[in-house]
Amino acid sequence: MNQDYIKPDNWSIIEEGFDAERVKSSESLFSIGNGAMGQRANFEESYSGATFQGSYIAGIYYPDKTKVGWWKNGYPEYFAKVLNAPSWIGINVTINGEALDLNACKEVKNFRRELNMKEGWYNRSFEAVLQNGTAVAVNVTRFLSLTEDELGVIKYEVKLVNGSATITYSPYIDAGVTNEDANWEEKFWEPLDVQHEGDSAFVTARTFKTHFTVATYMHNSLFVNEKKQDVTPQNIEIGNDKIQFCYTAEAAQGETAALVKFGGYTVSLNHKESELIDAAKNVIASAQIKRYSTLLEEQKEVWAKIWEMADITIDGDVKAQQGIRFNIFQLNQTYLGKDPRLNIGPKGFTGEKYGGSTYWDTEAYCIPFYMATKDQQVARNLLTYRYNHLEKAIENAAKLGFTNGAALYPMVTMNGEECHNEWEITFEEIHRNGAIAFAIYNYYRFTGDYSYIPEKGLEVLIGIARFWQQRATFSSHKKRYVILGVTGPNEYENNVNNNFYTNYIAKWCIDYAIEQIAKVKSDYNEDYSRIMAKANLNDDEIKQWKKVADNMYFPYSEEHGVYLQQDNFLDKELIPVSELDRSQRPINQKWSWDRILRSCYIKQADVLQGFYFFEDHFSKEQLAKHFDFYEPLTVHESSLSPCVHSIQAAGLGRMEQAYTFYLRTSRLDLDDYNKEVEEGLHITSMAGTWMSIVEGFGGMRVKNDTLHFEPRIPEQWQGYSFKINFRNQILKVSIQQGETKFNLEGDKELTVFVNGKEVKVQPNALVTV
Amino acid sequence: MNQDYIKPDNWSIIEEGFDAERVKSSESLFSIGNGAMGQRANFEESYSGATFQGSYIAGIYYPDKTKVGWWKNGYPEYFAKVLNAPSWIGINVTINGEALDLNACKEVKNFRRELNMKEGWYNRSFEAVLQNGTAVAVNVTRFLSLTEDELGVIKYEVKLVNGSATITYSPYIDAGVTNEDANWEEKFWEPLDVQHEGDSAFVTARTFKTHFTVATYMHNSLFVNEKKQDVTPQNIEIGNDKIQFCYTAEAAQGETAALVKFGGYTVSLNHKESELIDAAKNVIASAQIKRYSTLLEEQKEVWAKIWEMADITIDGDVKAQQGIRFNIFQLNQTYLGKDPRLNIGPKGFTGEKYGGSTYWDTEAYCIPFYMATKDQQVARNLLTYRYNHLEKAIENAAKLGFTNGAALYPMVTMNGEECHNEWEITFEEIHRNGAIAFAIYNYYRFTGDYSYIPEKGLEVLIGIARFWQQRATFSSHKKRYVILGVTGPNEYENNVNNNFYTNYIAKWCIDYAIEQIAKVKSDYNEDYSRIMAKANLNDDEIKQWKKVADNMYFPYSEEHGVYLQQDNFLDKELIPVSELDRSQRPINQKWSWDRILRSCYIKQADVLQGFYFFEDHFSKEQLAKHFDFYEPLTVHESSLSPCVHSIQAAGLGRMEQAYTFYLRTSRLDLDDYNKEVEEGLHITSMAGTWMSIVEGFGGMRVKNDTLHFEPRIPEQWQGYSFKINFRNQILKVSIQQGETKFNLEGDKELTVFVNGKEVKVQPNALVTV
Numbered sequence A, B: 001m002n003q004d005y006i007k008p009d010n011w012s013i014i015e016e017g018f019d020a021e022r023v024k025s026s027e028s029l030f031s032i033g034n035g036a037m038g039q040r041a042n043f044e045e046s047y048s049g050a051t052f053q054g055s056y057i058a059g060i061y062y063p064d065k066t067k068v069g070w071w072k073n074g075y076p077e078y079f080a081k082v083l084n085a086p087s088w089i090g091i092n093v094t095i096n097g098e099a100l101d102l103n104a105c106k107e108v109k110n111f112r113r114e115l116n117m118k119e120g121w122y123n124r125s126f127e128a129v130l131q132n133g134t135a136v137a138v139n140v141t142r143f144l145s146l147t148e149d150e151l152g153v154i155k156y157e158v159k160l161v162n163g164s165a166t167i168t169y170s171p172y173i174d175a176g177v178t179n180e181d182a183n184w185e186e187k188f189w190e191p192l193d194v195q196h197e198g199d200s201a202f203v204t205a206r207t208f209k210t211h212f213t214v215a216t217y218m219h220n221s222l223f224v225n226e227k228k229q230d231v232t233p234q235n236i237e238i239g240n241d242k243i244q245f246c247y248t249a250e251a252a253q254g255e256t257a258a259l260v261k262f263g264g265y266t267v268s269l270n271h272k273e274s275e276l277i278d279a280a281k282n283v284i285a286s287a288q289i290k291r292y293s294t295l296l297e298e299q300k301e302v303w304a305k306i307w308e309m310a311d312i313t314i315d316g317d318v319k320a321q322q323g324i325r326f327n328i329f330q331l332n333q334t335y336l337g338k339d340p341r342l343n344i345g346p347k348g349f350t351g352e353k354y355g356g357s358t359y360w361d362t363e364a365y366c367i368p369f370y371m372a373t374k375d376q377q378v379a380r381n382l383l384t385y386r387y388n389h390l391e392k393a394i395e396n397a398a399k400l401g402f403t404n405g406a407a408l409y410p411m412v413t414m415n416g417e418e419c420h421n422e423w424e425i426t427f428e429e430i431h432r433n434g435a436i437a438f439a440i441y442n443y444y445r446f447t448g449d450y451s452y453i454p455e456k457g458l459e460v461l462i463g464i465a466r467f468w469q470q471r472a473t474f475s476s477h478k479k480r481y482v483i484l485g486v487t488g489p490n491e492y493e494n495n496v497n498n499n500f501y502t503n504y505i506a507k508w509c510i511d512y513a514i515e516q517i518a519k520v521k522s523d524y525n526e527d528y529s530r531i532m533a534k535a536n537l538n539d540d541e542i543k544q545w546k547k548v549a550d551n552m553y554f555p556y557s558e559e560h561g562v563y564l565q566q567d568n569f570l571d572k573e574l575i576p577v578s579e580l581d582r583s584q585r586p587i588n589q590k591w592s593w594d595r596i597l598r599s600c601y602i603k604q605a606d607v608l609q610g611f612y613f614f615e616d617h618f619s620k621e622q623l624a625k626h627f628d629f630y631e632p633l634t635v636h637e638s639s640l641s642p643c644v645h646s647i648q649a650a651g652l653g654r655m656e657q658a659y660t661f662y663l664r665t666s667r668l669d670l671d672d673y674n675k676e677v678e679e680g681l682h683i684t685s686m687a688g689t690w691m692s693i694v695e696g697f698g699g700m701r702v703k704n705d706t707l708h709f710e711p712r713i714p715e716q717w718q719g720y721s722f723k724i725n726f727r728n729q730i731l732k733v734s735i736q737q738g739e740t741k742f743n744l745e746g747d748k749e750l751t752v753f754v755n756g757k758e759v760k761v762q763p764n765a766l767v768t769v
Helices: A020-029 A275-309 A318-334 A361-373 A378-389 A391-397 A432-447 A452-471 A500-523 A525-535 A539-550 A593-598 A607-613 A620-633 A640-653 A656-665 A682-695 B020-029 B273-310 B318-334 B361-373 B376-388 B390-399 B432-447 B453-473 B500-523 B525-537 B539-550 B591-597 B607-613 B619-635 B641-651 B656-665 B683-699
Strands: A011-015 A037-039 A055-057 A060-067 A078-082 A091-095 A106-115 A121-129 A134-145 A152-160 A165-176 A189-197 A200-207 A212-224 A236-238 A242-251 A256-267 A313-315 A473-475 A479-483 A702-703 A706-709 A719-726 A729-736 A741-747 A752-753 A757-761 A766-768 B012-016 B038-039 B055-057 B061-065 B078-082 B091-095 B107-116 B121-129 B135-142 B151-159 B167-175 B189-197 B198-207 B213-225 B233-237 B242-251 B256-267 B313-315 B473-475 B480-482 B702-703 B706-709 B719-726 B727-735 B739-745 B749-756 B757-761 B766-768
Touching: A011 A020, A011 B480, A020 A391, A020 A719, A020 B233, A037 A134, A037 A539, A060 B727, A091 A152, A106 B361, A134 A189, A134 A275, A152 A165, A152 A242, A152 A275, A165 A200, A165 A212, A165 A256, A189 A236, A189 A242, A200 A242, A200 A275, A212 A242, A212 A275, A212 A318, A212 B480, A212 B702, A236 A391, A236 A682, A236 B749, A242 A256, A256 A275, A256 B749, A275 A719, A275 B361, A313 A318, A318 A361, A318 A473, A318 A656, A318 A682, A361 A378, A361 A432, A361 A682, A361 A719, A378 A391, A378 A452, A391 A452, A432 A452, A432 A500, A452 A500, A452 A539, A500 A525, A500 A539, A500 A607, A500 B061, A525 B121, A607 A640, A640 A656, A640 A682, A656 A682, A682 A719, A741 A757, A757 A766, B012 B619, B038 B135, B151 B242, B151 B273, B167 B213, B167 B256, B189 B233, B189 B242, B213 B242, B242 B256, B256 B273, B273 B318, B313 B318, B318 B361, B318 B656, B361 B432, B361 B702, B361 B719, B376 B432, B376 B453, B390 B453, B432 B453, B432 B500, B453 B500, B453 B525, B453 B539, B500 B525, B500 B539, B500 B607, B607 B619, B607 B641, B619 B641, B641 B656, B656 B683, B683 B719, B727 B749, B739 B749, B739 B757, B757 B766
Parallel strands: A706 A752, B706 B749
Antiparallel strands: A011 A106, A037 A055, A060 A078, A091 A165, A106 A121, A121 A134, A134 A152, A152 A256, A165 A242, A189 A200, A200 A212, A212 A256, A236 A242, A313 A719, A473 A479, A702 A706, A719 A729, A729 A741, A741 A766, A752 A757, B012 B107, B038 B055, B061 B078, B091 B167, B107 B121, B121 B135, B135 B151, B151 B256, B167 B242, B189 B198, B198 B213, B213 B256, B233 B242, B313 B719, B473 B480, B702 B706, B719 B727, B727 B739, B739 B766, B749 B757
């Protein structure tokens, strides 16, 4: 953890002072993205220090041949990797013949980075004295356009501080990139073509195996003292996967030479392969017309609109404010919800770790955020993503011996196929199926849009119910259906029996599917007939499902009055985390796996995750009992852990604890709690931070088509506010110590409940409670 | 399974007819070894068909960098691989300029292989018509000398069947070899030096990382019609890791040209590095003096002595006879017990699979065979191997969080360090520690040589007892000590709690260690003081051990009257293997791992393995009950499974079942039950075959320093006999339908019990019972 690294600021992420040790961490923290592409905050100019280069394009992946020690039947042949894409940001700079390299300068001062979250740009500035004695002030601004999502913009300015100098800018694009996490050091990109025309250049490359074709382009303009120079690129260097231009400017002391570089990608996901370069030329032409200043203005406008819907304000706690905005900003950089082929990778566009783009994180953590801060179509797109993968989920289940249309969604995926390869996760962490069904329920609960279920959702629910019915077996010993050999959300227990969470959500999935079949039968008869015929489902089979759901086993301890995480949990030595020596933590770095598995330590909410999803199935007293039993045994070594605990602690009125968990989730990356931010950001858990405030402190719930709140406020804060897009009206909720205000942007009265008391909120009027 | 592949014969393994599809399988089955080196039955001449080249040197290994999908703390950095060694057997042959290649001849007939187990040589003969029309008869004999264990001998004869021909022999040695199972396609050998002198050549190479230096040598003599030719090698081709000579002979129809090639290795394990070539020259000089014929005679004599001690005869069942001799022969080819640095790899010198040389197979299966058929020093060497690795076992335990000298022996090892890398095996299949303690007990029980325990064994027992005491935890729920998160001998269950076998042997290990401490204290006081000081052990710690042993938990089912394989076994669906569709087997090839794990199917004896080791702790009725409960759920997909079941079935008088299991274990490779013999032979389970006869059918046990027998005979056999080296006297036991004969080679009367009845056997006299 490093609390002094990032300067506190309400709207910006700021780093001051150059520290080569922090370059990789800052490359993660200052990453930018626009939903279609993204990149780590790598320097444009050459840098000889340690760096982790990364540019990524949404939906472009590579099936990297599986690497395992010991093969198990059913393992996927490959692990779909987020693919390091050709780089378009590179600009080599020389000053009087010496390469500008922050790792080789005589002196670097006033180094500063700023990621302006309000306006959506990243700036870096510094003064450097080169080995040749020339002193320059460098100022670079970069952004990825939200209006033109194939376009990125860089303005690179060098001002002469002393003497005069010949400054050369050598902008390049380079498809000769590799992944740091490649299993076999294979090349992922096949270079196809390199072209140039005037100030523009184009490198076309295709991924091996997946055959995504990408044209990476650049266009450059040279300015001296803000005046565009009428020059053409010199010394054009062309390789088979790279092209570099050279522009030269003379500048005297106090003068500024600048290069404006447009760059980005056009990809075969969105264009005909033969039209990629034309498409890129169109983007360039449009950018040339708008120019840097207009593009930047547009960027600010779009971000202003995003914040208009999604902002959370916190008064009196700048670190908490910065944390939540960073989380909301990064989520929006990663996924904007336009394209149902895309999803939310755990590292977004900030790193390679965890490979595939989609985990159960999307359904369990991200959908609530997107539902409440975007148009409902966005959440619908995320659901549709899984609907489109239903066939693959059925194939995946068949590989594991299931039949008759049973669907097991993958643990990790890009295109619907499983790509993870640890048996205890891939084959056994099957609770993920439950979250996918739960998200359908949650979508309807929040949006009131039932149409998704007859159109698409019910087929998914049927496949999932079938899986659970087949996966459960009857224990003649327990006289109940049991689910043997699973890994629950707590991945620190593997191959356990009757994980409470898994059994509970399995039963719920079946019950919910049966309910929806009945509802669709009565209200959407045409859909019903289509679906039943397609799924080849009949009442006899549904009876089998019901038998399993009605007789599901749940391990319970009379002694402790709690549901047990799994059958044998009580055989463990239950020693609270507080008694564990600090030197032993994090246990996932200090202990061998067997020791972790037989310990009582819980990585993230497991029984409590069930209580989070199905809160209304249990009393507050039950929640308190389970929280008191499990939380002291929880090490929170998953980024997804603190948020659920923060919400539940707040619900139980334990505000100090809730606040501590909140800080941990909201500043996980900014303060680098886990000393790993250089690998990339924890994108999906950022949605959990949002939930900590809205569902935790705000106590927001949707019950019977109505918003409920139980507002609470940490004593460290003067006030906070958030907005909810509830059924196409925007409700702003402002909570101070002692009062809550509601402000509705919409056109019809909205009834909400505050601590159980009905409140009517009129459009465009302020209500104080 | 392929029952017609190998011709039935009492003393030889014979293949007739050339089948390119079988070449790799035969390369395994006709492998030869002499304890110090071994090789697959690769052709000497070039072969363009599918082949698996393998030469191996005992104790020479390479630490191949670990390959895993997901790293876990505590995994070893490398997997020690049996190393494919430089090849010395190669002889390229051309006839009138055309390379002899069985895959490219116009015709091949009378192809025949014979592995003569009685005399210890391998012969291959065939007639071939080349594309150029020349017809030749080839006859090749090869053996690895048991008297000079650095020496191998080949006599390669070509007889002209038609016309006359120029025959060239190009013998070579080649260190440019690789392992098929290399993790990263690394080179394992660094070539150092290539030399030649007269008819001899030497290639010196060193293993990377482990720095074993090996001089591979050859010496060649050319004969025409049995007459040695006074020629020198021509066209010497020298590479950096290879050297090839060329000898030319002219032969007319009916004439024979032969090359006698001596070759082998001198290694830095046994010689100074600077003297390797001199050592090789000494071997060559001695071989030149003895010549082919004397060397072969010596070979026959040494094998005659081995058989004198170890032979088992079976009358009236040639396949059973051939099976048991093949097993005894291969065990002797693999390990002769001279060197405590060596051990018995699961594939011996016949393949690469399973990497390291030592598994718990040695203690659980092989030691009884070596104790009974060799001098007791051999078993002592095997025990000493583990004693010498005690420090590494303590380090290994420390990596997993154990302290204070607790020892966990590795699952797979070459030099005492763990080299396996699956958490559920490496970290959890800890019962292996028990077998290592049991072997110490078993050695004393059989040989009566207590001296090993105060000298070495007790230190091992203490380290193991410490491990178990620390590994067990107290369940406040069960009020007993439990052992959580293990894999038992049945590897088709992982991370289970309270595996009966593991808990039982853990308790036994502690009890036995405490007993031996007391005995050494009273009878070997000097050793006692030394050991207690070295181990820093005191009575308080021993009391802790005892508390664990006295309060160990064993899962038991009142309903079934059996100990349960693990806590949750009864939650499984208990569907007998007989009801499992044939198409689903072997389940390890047909099912995904999770499905196997949650099924009731057992890979190999688990609870029954405990009943095998501790037979006298249980009644016959208990054995029958457990056998009837577990065997029907057992798929025997481990080569170590049928033998234990054969012994127990025989003990229960179920001879038909015992015989079926016997055939399966004894002809596992000859009949290729598992369709994988091309990967190499199952060496360690071959000792289990021996046990099936001696302990199963013969019912041999040692109780209170006395041999007991319960002779039984399968109805398919007229009679069988075996020999036991019991405390330096050789007892021959011959069992016919209805009578048992004893014949003692020794000098003192031996009392044995036959079905509980005392029998006195006088030296060199026959007793019939």
